[in-house]
Amino acid sequence: MSEENKNIEEQDQFANFDWAAYEAGIEDQNPEVRKEMEELYAQSLGDVNESDVVDGLVVRITDRDAIIDINSKSEGVISLNEFRYNANLAVGDKVEVLVDKKEDRNGQLVLSHRKARAIKAWENVNKAHDEGTIVNGFVKCRTKGGMIVDVFGIEAFLPGSQIDVKPIRDYDQYVEKNMEFKVVKINHEFKNVVVSHKALIEADLEIQKKEIISQLEKGQVLEGTVKNITSYGVFIDLGGVDGLIHITDLSWSRINHPSEVVELDQKLNVVILDFDEAKTRIQLGLKQLQAHPWDALDGELKIGDTIKGKVVVLADYGAFVEIAPGVEGLVHVSEMSWSTHLRSAQDFVKVGDQLEAQILTLDRDDRKMSLGIKQLSQDPWANITEKYPVASKHQGIVRNFTNFGVFVELEEGIDGLIYISDLSWTKKVKHPSDFCEIGQKLDIQVLELDTKSRRLSLSHKHTQENPWDKYEAKYTLNTVISATINEANDKGATVILDEGVEGFIPSRHLVKEDGKSIVKGETAEFKVIEFNKDLKRIVLSHTNIFKEIEAKNVKENKSKATTNNDSEKSTLGDLDALAALKKKMEEGK
Numbered sequence: 001m002s003e004e005n006k007n008i009e010e011q012d013q014f015a016n017f018d019w020a021a022y023e024a025g026i027e028d029q030n031p032e033v034r035k036e037m038e039e040l041y042a043q044s045l046g047d048v049n050e051s052d053v054v055d056g057l058v059v060r061i062t063d064r065d066a067i068i069d070i071n072s073k074s075e076g077v078i079s080l081n082e083f084r085y086n087a088n089l090a091v092g093d094k095v096e097v098l099v100d101k102k103e104d105r106n107g108q109l110v111l112s113h114r115k116a117r118a119i120k121a122w123e124n125v126n127k128a129h130d131e132g133t134i135v136n137g138f139v140k141c142r143t144k145g146g147m148i149v150d151v152f153g154i155e156a157f158l159p160g161s162q163i164d165v166k167p168i169r170d171y172d173q174y175v176e177k178n179m180e181f182k183v184v185k186i187n188h189e190f191k192n193v194v195v196s197h198k199a200l201i202e203a204d205l206e207i208q209k210k211e212i213i214s215q216l217e218k219g220q221v222l223e224g225t226v227k228n229i230t231s232y233g234v235f236i237d238l239g240g241v242d243g244l245i246h247i248t249d250l251s252w253s254r255i256n257h258p259s260e261v262v263e264l265d266q267k268l269n270v271v272i273l274d275f276d277e278a279k280t281r282i283q284l285g286l287k288q289l290q291a292h293p294w295d296a297l298d299g300e301l302k303i304g305d306t307i308k309g310k311v312v313v314l315a316d317y318g319a320f321v322e323i324a325p326g327v328e329g330l331v332h333v334s335e336m337s338w339s340t341h342l343r344s345a346q347d348f349v350k351v352g353d354q355l356e357a358q359i360l361t362l363d364r365d366d367r368k369m370s371l372g373i374k375q376l377s378q379d380p381w382a383n384i385t386e387k388y389p390v391a392s393k394h395q396g397i398v399r400n401f402t403n404f405g406v407f408v409e410l411e412e413g414i415d416g417l418i419y420i421s422d423l424s425w426t427k428k429v430k431h432p433s434d435f436c437e438i439g440q441k442l443d444i445q446v447l448e449l450d451t452k453s454r455r456l457s458l459s460h461k462h463t464q465e466n467p468w469d470k471y472e473a474k475y476t477l478n479t480v481i482s483a484t485i486n487e488a489n490d491k492g493a494t495v496i497l498d499e500g501v502e503g504f505i506p507s508r509h510l511v512k513e514d515g516k517s518i519v520k521g522e523t524a525e526f527k528v529i530e531f532n533k534d535l536k537r538i539v540l541s542h543t544n545i546f547k548e549i550e551a552k553n554v555k556e557n558k559s560k561a562t563t564n565n566d567s568e569k570s571t572l573g574d575l576d577a578l579a580a581l582k583k584k585m586e587e588g589k
Contacts, residue, residue, distance in 0.1 A: 049099065053116045056097045058089065068097055068111055076111030083113065085153070096120055121152035125193055129183040137181050137195060139174050147174060149181065149195055156183075162196035165205065166227050166237065169264075208240035216282070218272055221289070226266045234258045236270055236284055243282035245270060252287050252326025254312045261286070293326030294367045303359050306376065311353045319345045321357060321371060329369035331357055336373050338380050338413025348373070380413040381454055388414070388456065390446050393463055398440045406432045408442055408458060416456030418444065425461045425468060425536070426501045467499050468533050474498070475528050475538055480545065484523040493518070495526070495540065502538070503528075509541035518542055 056068035059075065066083065068076045076097065083089045096117065101110040128135045137149040137156065147158040158181070160168060181195035224236035224243065233246045250261045262268065270284040301307070309321035309329070318332040336348040349355065357371035388394065388410065396408035396416065405419045420429050429435045436442060448457035475481075475497070483495035483503065492506045505526060510517040518524050527548075530539035 052099045053096055053119055054099065055094050056111065058091050058093045058095060061089065061091060066095075068095065068113075070097065070099070070109070070111070072109055074103075074109045076109040078111050078113050117153050121154045124152045125154060125156075125183055125186065129186055132182065134180050134182060134200065135195070137179060139177050139179060141175060142171050147171065149179075151181065151183070151193065151195060154193055156181075156193035156195045158195050158197065162194075162198045165198055165201050205240040212239060212241045216272060216275060218274060220272045221269055222272065223267060224270050224284075226262050226264050226268070229258050229262065229264060231257060234262055236268075238282070241282065243270065243272070243284040245284045245286050249273065249283075249285040249287055252290065252293050253322065254320075254328070292367075293324055294364065297324065297327055297364070301359070301362065303362055305359050306356055307359060307371070308354065308356050309371075311349050311351050311355065314345055314349070314351055316344050316346075319349050321355065323369075327369075329357070329359070329371040331371045331373055335360065335371070335375070338374050338377070339409070339415065374413075380411060381451065384414065384451060385449065388446050388449065390449055393443065393445045395441055396444050396458070398436050398438055398442060400438070401432045403431065406436065406442075408444055410444075410456070414456070416444065416446070416458040418442075418458045418460055422447070422459035422461055425464065425466055426499055428502070467501065468536060471498070471501060471538070472531065472533050475503075475531050477528055477531060479528045480525055481528070481540075482523065482525050483540075485518055485520045488520045493520070497538065501536075503540045504538065505540045505542065509543045511543045513546040 054070050056070045056076070058066050059069045060067040061080075065077045065079055066089065068078055070076065078097065080089075083095075089095075095113055097111040097113050098116040098119065099109075100112050100115070103109065124135075127133070135151055137151040137158075139158070140148045140150055140155070142148075143157070146160045147163070149156045149158045160171065162184070163171075163174065179197055180200055181197055182199040183193060184196045184199060185194040186192070222238050224238045226234055227237040227242060228235040231247075233244050234250065236243045236245060245258075247255065247258050250258055255261060268286065269289060270286055271288050272282060273285045273288070274283040275281060307323045307329075309323035311319050312322045312328065313320040316333070318330050318336075320328045320330055322328050331345075331349075333343065333345045333348075336345065337343075355373065356376060357373050358375040359369060360372045360375070361368070361370040363369070394410055396410045398406055399409045399415065400407040405417050406423070407415050407417055409415050420432060423429050423432065423435050427435065442460050443463040444458040444460055445462040446456060447459050447462070448455075450456075481497070483497065485493045485505075486496050486502075487494045488510075490507065492504055493510060494502045494504055497503050503526070505518075507517070509529070512518060512524075524542050525545055526540035526542050527544050528538060529541045529544060530537065532538075
């Protein structure tokens with residue numbers, strides 16, 4: 001054998017030599033027997049992989065740790081902190097553990113009970129959600145909008161609306177209690193779980209609901225419990241089925257809120273008024289179980305009688321007065337005062353007022369009644385001719401304007417109209433608001449009185465002397481006055497004369513002697529060319545002044561020319577007469 005082959009054979013022998021057995025003092029064994037023993041040993045140990053969740057046995061507990069045997073090569077150690085939820089942990093207990101590492105750097109098996117519980121819990125939660133099974137949970141505490149529940153060691157959210165089928169007012173009564181739930185929602189991304197206790201109740205109620213609904217009939221009287229109160233009505237639990245009593249069906253009397261009649265959890269009898277075809281909406285009534293107040297109304301009550309009542313509702317058009325519980329009458333605003341100047345009902349009464357009224361109409365069949373307040377006081381028009389005879393003077397308050405005049409109130413219930421033409425002797429009023437204001441006091445004189453139509457025709461200007469009587473003497477035709485132009489437009493201009501009276505100058509009468517027109521603010525002389533007392537019109541002219549002077553001058557010049565012509569004619573005639581006389585004398589000689 002060559003030296004090279006010999007070295008190779010020695011190397012193979014050293015490579016196959018069991019140094020561990022040699023160092024331990026174990027005698028060399030047959031390789032086949034050794035391999036068989038190793039396989040048997042491996043089969044006796046559990047075959048676990050990392051991240052596996054397996055059952056372990058608590059073999060020993062120290063002050064800080066629990067020693068867990070999972071039938072592997074070594075035992076694992078888990079901190080007792082992971083068993084805080086289980087204060088009674090003891091040797092021999094079986095627990096679930098997660099194999100974090102089969103061997104750490106020290107060759108130690110690393111286990112976790114907390115991670116195993118979390119993984120198992122999520123498996124259980126997902127299974128419960130998928131299969132719709134019922135789970136047990138422990139209500140830990142309150143939180144915003146609901147409760148925190150421990151389910152399989154996972155903190156789940158129980159919304160307040162999912163605690164019970166009826167609204168919950170006291171959440172604290174459920175804290176630290178074990179309850180049954182259904183897992184209704186899982187968010188895997190954020191690891192959120194939502195549970196519901198209401199879903200379990202609804203499942204039970206659904207069976208009851210179908211049975212109750214199948215037996216519902218209109219007019220049927222059932223016992224229910226007040227479940228919820230809103231501003232528009234009351235929800236009644238009929239034993240698994242909810243019905244609504246609208247606020248108008250709670251009481252024959254008017255109420256502002258259902259809480260005036262019922263309270264939460266109150267038991268009461270109700271009547272079924274109506275329901276839809278599917279019977280999912282049930283309309284209930286409470287007042288229908290009581291006799292209608294109109295049926296108990298005094299049979300002796302008649303039109304013209306005086307009654308007492310309380311104002312329960314106000315509207316712009318009138319007030320509803322309750323004369324007995326559930327019996328109301330309407331007082332229209334026109335029946336609150338004798339005044340023809342209509343106002344809002346709020347100007348006369350307010351809710352809660354106790355008042356007397358007279359029955360104007362009464363319809364027991366339609367259950368309607370109209371009332372009047374003004375009828376209990378004397379009609380101011382009854383003696384109108386004595387208080388306000390024609391030509392009498394009084395003082396009134398401006399109440400309203402129209403385009404054609406002013407309504408003035410002499411007293412409550414008596415209004416009169418002053419036409420715009422009767423406001424002032426001198427001013428040309430375009431709209432009454434230019435002359436007076438609402439609420440202002442005005443002196444008036446009665447011009448006409450119509451008792452049948454209840455109409456008064458009034459005048460303000462007749463309470464003063466008519467200045468046009470003296471204007472008639474002051475501004476006679478051809479009177480010349482000096483005035484300043486106040487306003488001017490295309491049609492002409494105006495000037496202010498005595499006591500505010502206006503004089504009008506047409507455009508063609510504004511032309512001056514130099515051909516220019518008088519403008520606003522310029523003072524000049526004017527001649528009265530028209531005076532109309534009935535129409536209250538004074539028309540002036542500046543142009544006529546210098547034109548009349550010109551005309552006078554022309555006339556005078558013509559007169560002088562005529563005189564001169566006559567003088568010339570006389571002289572010539574005299575000469576002819578003298579010539580004839582001379583001739584005659586000569587012939588006579």
